[in-house]
Amino acid sequence: MNQWNENQPIFVQIRSQIAALILNEVTAEGEALPSVRQIATDLSVNPLTVTKAYQSLVELGAVEKRRGLGMFVAQGARQNLLAHEREKFLKDEWPRIYAQIQTLDLDLEKLINKGAK
Amino acid sequence: MSTQTALVRAQDLRKRFKKTEILHGLNFEIQPGRIVGLIGHNGAGKTTTLNALLGLTDCEGSISVLGKDPYAERAALMNDVAFISDVASLPRFMRVRELFDLVEEIHPKFSREKANGFLQGTDIRANAKIKNLSKGMVAQLHLAVVMAIDARLLVLDEPTLGLDITYRKRFYKRLLEDYMNEDRTLLITTHQVDEIEFMLSDLMFIRDGYLVLDSPMDEVGERYTQLNARNDSIDAAKALNPVYQEAKFGQNIFIFDGVDKDQLAELGDITIPTVSDLFVALMQRDNETQGEAI
Numbered sequence: 001m002n003q004w005n006e007n008q009p010i011f012v013q014i015r016s017q018i019a020a021l022i023l024n025e026v027t028a029e030g031e032a033l034p035s036v037r038q039i040a041t042d043l044s045v046n047p048l049t050v051t052k053a054y055q056s057l058v059e060l061g062a063v064e065k066r067r068g069l070g071m072f073v074a075q076g077a078r079q080n081l082l083a084h085e086r087e088k089f090l091k092d093e094w095p096r097i098y099a100q101i102q103t104l105d106l107d108l109e110k111l112i113n114k115g116a117k
Numbered sequence: 118m119s120t121q122t123a124l125v126r127a128q129d130l131r132k133r134f135k136k137t138e139i140l141h142g143l144n145f146e147i148q149p150g151r152i153v154g155l156i157g158h159n160g161a162g163k164t165t166t167l168n169a170l171l172g173l174t175d176c177e178g179s180i181s182v183l184g185k186d187p188y189a190e191r192a193a194l195m196n197d198v199a200f201i202s203d204v205a206s207l208p209r210f211m212r213v214r215e216l217f218d219l220v221e222e223i224h225p226k227f228s229r230e231k232a233n234g235f236l237q238g239t240d241i242r243a244n245a246k247i248k249n250l251s252k253g254m255v256a257q258l259h260l261a262v263v264m265a266i267d268a269r270l271l272v273l274d275e276p277t278l279g280l281d282i283t284y285r286k287r288f289y290k291r292l293l294e295d296y297m298n299e300d301r302t303l304l305i306t307t308h309q310v311d312e313i314e315f316m317l318s319d320l321m322f323i324r325d326g327y328l329v330l331d332s333p334m335d336e337v338g339e340r341y342t343q344l345n346a347r348n349d350s351i352d353a354a355k356a357l358n359p360v361y362q363e364a365k366f367g368q369n370i371f372i373f374d375g376v377d378k379d380q381l382a383e384l385g386d387i388t389i390p391t392v393s394d395l396f397v398a399l400m401q402r403d404n405e406t407q408g409e410a411i
Contacts, residue, residue, distance in 0.1 A: 006388035009338050010315055041294040044286070045315040046152055046334070 003043070010045060014053040022062060022077050023085070029078065033063065033071040060084055124149045124270060124302050125170060129178035132165050140165055141326045142178065149269070150299040152316055155306045156396060157323035163306045164203065166323065167274055170304075171200055183269065196226060199268035201259055203275035203306075209248040213241060213258060220262055232265035235295065253284040260288060264296050271296060273305045277312075285312060314392045322399055329399050342381050343390040344371045350384035357381070361398030372398045 004013055021027045036054065040047040054071055057063040062077040062084075074080070101108070125147035132140040140162050147153055157163045168174040172187030172194060180187060185194050207216060213236075220227045233243070239257050241250065250258065256276065263271060271292075277285040293316065297303060307313060320337055322330035332340070346354040346369045355362070357380075359371040372390055373381060381387050390398070 004315070006343075006391070009335065009389070011335075037294065037297075040297075041290055043315070044289055044293065044313075046318045047293070047297060048150070048318050049315070052335075 011049045011052040011056070014039065014043070014045070014050060015056055018053060018057060019062065019081055019085075022073055023081055025078070027073050029073045029075055031073055032069070033073060035070050122148060125180070125182050125304075127166075127169075127178070127180045130166070130169060130180050131177040132162075132169065132174065133177070139326050140169075140176070143323075143326075143328050145321065145328060145331050147302060147304065147319070149302050151318045152297065152303045153305070153319040153321060154310065154313060154317040154392070155304060155321045155323060156310050156392070157306075158400065161323045162326045163323055164274060167200075167272055167304070167306065171198065171272060195224075197269045198272065199263040199266045199270070200272045201263055201274065201276050203278060205259060207247050207255060207259060207262075209246075211247055212243070213245050213247065214243040216247065216258075216262070217243075220266075224266055226267040227262075228265045228267065232261050235261035235264055235291070253280050256280055256284065256288065260291060264291070269300060270302045270304065273303070275306055275308070277307065277309065285309065289313060289316060310392045310396065317392075320392065322396065324400055330395075337392075337395070338389045340375055341390050341395060342373045342376060342378050343388045343394060344373065344381050344385050345369070345388075346371060346385040354381075354384050361401065 004010055018033065021033065027033055033054075034042075036047050036050045039045075039050045043050075054063055054065070058065055061074055061080045064072050064074040066072055101111070123146040125145075127143050127145050130140055130143040131138060143166065155163055155166065165174065169176045169180055170182055170187060172182075172189075172191035175188050182194055183197055187194050208219075211219070217229050217232055220232075221229050236243075236258070239254065241254050241258055241261075247255065247258070260276070277288055280288065289312070292303065305313060305317075317334050319333050320330060321328060330337075341360075344354060344359075348369070351369050354369070354371050357373060357376050360374045361372040363370045369385075372394065378387060
């Protein structure tokens with residue numbers, strides 16, 4: 001029933017879903033993204049929550065709001081997002097993952113070969 | 118947000134029936150564009166609060182809706198306020214189109230075209246007699262009527278009571294799709310709070326005639342933390358003054374108000390409590406001595 005995980009605010013999760021549309025090139029640069037109302041209706045969430053998710057992507061330079069027309073993928077959005085996500089991964093997630101690799105005494109080379117399969 | 122723009126403002130709102138006071142001085146504001154959930158047990162004062170706001174009951178203290186006193190200026194207010202009561206009924210002897218005739222006559226802001234539009238895609242026909250419609254269809258019809266009124270405030274008291282899950286979902290989707298925009302405000306009471314939790318922008322809990330919580334949803338998530346504490350951290354967790362604690366299935370669950378999330382994360386797994394978890398926690402707070410539940 002519940003499509004959300006309880007560890008993150010909903011707007012962050014919606015933001016990730018929109019970011020995935022851009023990163024996976026489902027919606028190309030310059031193309032229109034779903035409207036706030038459509039996302040709010042589809043997910044049964046408050047429209048302000050969706051607006052907040054879009055707002056954070058606008059601030060990253062990934063989405064641009066065109067008055068009266070809606071939300072569009074900005075030029076260079078994918079690069080901006082990738083840079084942001086890489087930085088976030090290295091800062092927030094990698095130290096924890098690296099510590100766990102060491103705790104489990106895993107061999108880095110084997111891990112990478114496994115990941116590539 | 119400026120208090121100047123508040124759509125609803127209640128100050129020291131009190132209601133007495135004979136000698137018993139049942140609303141004990143509520144203070145709250147509702148801003149335009151919000152979806153507010155008013156949650157409480159039966160008898161907590163939800164319906165009385167709504168009645169005060171709709172001008173259906175006279176109260177002490179003050180309440181204004183769209184700048185008007187609802188009790189004194191009820192007729193004028195009803196141009197901009199629509200309402201579905203928990204005991205709402207539609208005239209059963211009428212046909213759907215006759216109902217629309219009636220509402221068209223009595224309400225200046227009712228759009229028949231819109232109402233007909235809302236019925237498209239349902240099984241409700243204009244010629245159908247209301248008494249022959251199922252409970253879910255009556256709820257759909259009722260929603261179609263109130264949504265076709267160009268109101269600035271829509272008040273729904275237990276609107277989905279007795280409906281099955283499919284109808285409930287469709288009902289709320291409709292509201293988001295066709296009613297809500299930044300100038301319109303929705304106030305809902307419901308027991309099935311889990312279903313609308315993510316629709317809400319603001320949360321109000323009422324208990325025994327007192328408001329025990331009145332907060333925007335995103336602040337609720339920042340303020341409250343649920344902790345599933347590790348066994349060796351239980352005493353440390355208790356020392357941080359949880360507002361609620363419970364042991365179930367060998368897990369020790371705590372809810373904290375305003376405690377640093379990083380600090381709590383060191384004691385176990387932290388999550389944002391659901392509205393129903395929070396409801397249980399805050400409604401029991403005074404009745405149970407802390408520490409007894411574990």
